[in-house]
Amino acid sequence: MVPGLPEPDAGSDLANVRTSARLVDDEWSIDGQKIWTSNAHESDWIFVVARTEPGSQRHRGLSFLLVPLDQPGIEVRPIDQLTGGSEFNEVFFTDARTRADLVVGDPGQGWRVAMDLLGFERGVSTLAQQVGFERELADPVSLAWDNGTFDDPVLRDRLAQAKVGLAVMKANAVRTLTDPVPGSDSIAKLVWANWHRDLGELAMAISGPAALTAGPDYHLDARQRLFLFSRADTIYGGSDEIQRNILAERVLGLPKESRG
Ligand SMILES: Cc1cc2nc3c(=O)[nH]c(=O)nc-3n(C[C@H](O)[C@H](O)[C@H](O)COP(=O)(O)OP(=O)(O)OC[C@H]3O[C@@H](n4cnc5c(N)ncnc54)[C@H](O)[C@@H]3O)c2cc1C
Incomplete structure (x- = not known):
């Protein structure tokens, strides 16, 4: 399981998340991109912080979704590093799917979960x-x-x-x-x-x-x-x-x- 928090325009300013998810029947459909996702190329699951309330701003309306990586709607591209390794990745979501109940915390409360995770990571x-x-x-x-x-x-x-x-x-x-x-x-x-x-x-x-x-x-x-x-x-x-x-x-x- 790897965390998918930052995006190309949402690094330090994480509340600028653009990746979105909407409920389609009993699944989340996810579109967007994450970057610097460590070990995504070797993982089975990814946490995705996505905007699930259309029109919401900043840290409101985000949800913390658990998403299986091995599916047609997800492409993982390793980033070549100066070290010669490539354990960080870009991850692209195009109508990627996950079950509606695979949310950590309540839908719309993803910011708090993400902050707790970052506090632990630091x-x-x-x-x-x-x-x-x-x-x-x-x-x-x-x-x-x-x-x-x-x-x-x-x-x-x-x-x-x-x-x-x-x-x-x-x-x-x-x-x-x-x-x-x-x-x-x-x-x-x-x-x-x-x-x-x-x-x-x-x-x-x-x-x-x-x-x-x-x-x-x-x-x-x-x-x-x-x-x-x-x-x-x-x-x-x-x-x-x-x-x-x-x-x-x-x-x-x-x-x-x-x-x-
Ligand atoms: C090798 C590598 C591995 C990574 N691994 C992970 C990972 O495993 N998981 C994960 O979630 N993320 C990971 N990241 C992402 C990392 O958290 C972001 O790169 C970081 O938060 C900075 O965001 P940014 O790259 O978008 O830079 P920006 O946010 O664009 O920042 C650019 C510069 O501006 C400065 N800056 C930005 N805003 C302010 C401000 N308000 N006040 C003062 N200075 C500011 C920053 O300090 C930085 O120097 C990784 C990044 C790298 C490079």
Whole structure:
């Protein structure tokens, strides 16, 4: 099951969803497009946030539908990435069908469900990945020993900062689980996404010129893939700017920015 939330004109501004669904007999008929749908090419089902109340505006009139992917009305097109992978997809719906009762929450209440899902994606669901971060940090540390870059005081300092950042992230993760504060999800997303992107840059700096070339058939090593993939960390799940807006407006109560 994969989430189908963003569309080409509804990324940060998710309430701009254009994909629509209408009841035809006892089924939803869905038309529209989603983008950046992770692993849709390997999945059986997709969540689709669709406008089910014609003429409704923004976050009203949306529903959270569960839709089987293997059907004639759905086309999945993988997006080629710089990493050499293609686990994200465009998904096109042309009179795609799903049963009328396959709605999470009530029809018209899809925005709330989508926000809860995003909160989970930004915060709690990412805590386990920090075990992987520990392993990813060990790799440039070991390379720095091997290739002598440990003697470079600037790189040593950046490695030490990465270690400290990981410790802070772990403490923050425990707080998110045990004593969440308002905005915990956005804080967690900002902290881990920037830490991980910085680690990708640090891995490239320690690799030196070797980082600049791919092997035969565009073979990339783990550090190059880390660097390239982590460029998206501060975008997916809601960009840094959106997390800061959430913290500024909803947590600190600062004036809303102009949406004009
Ligand atoms: C590799 C990758 C994987 C993804 N995987 C998933 C996934 O698995 N599931 C999923 O649901 N989504 C996924 N996404 C989609 C992702 O959530 C969106 O790309 C993201 O929300 C940004 O939307 P956008 O691309 O339409 O950019 P836009 O919304 O057009 O934003 C463009 C730029 O403008 C800034 N911006 C926009 N609005 C504001 C504002 N109000 N204030 C300040 N700055 C603003 C943004 O921060 C960004 O820098 C993925 C994206 C990428 C690139």
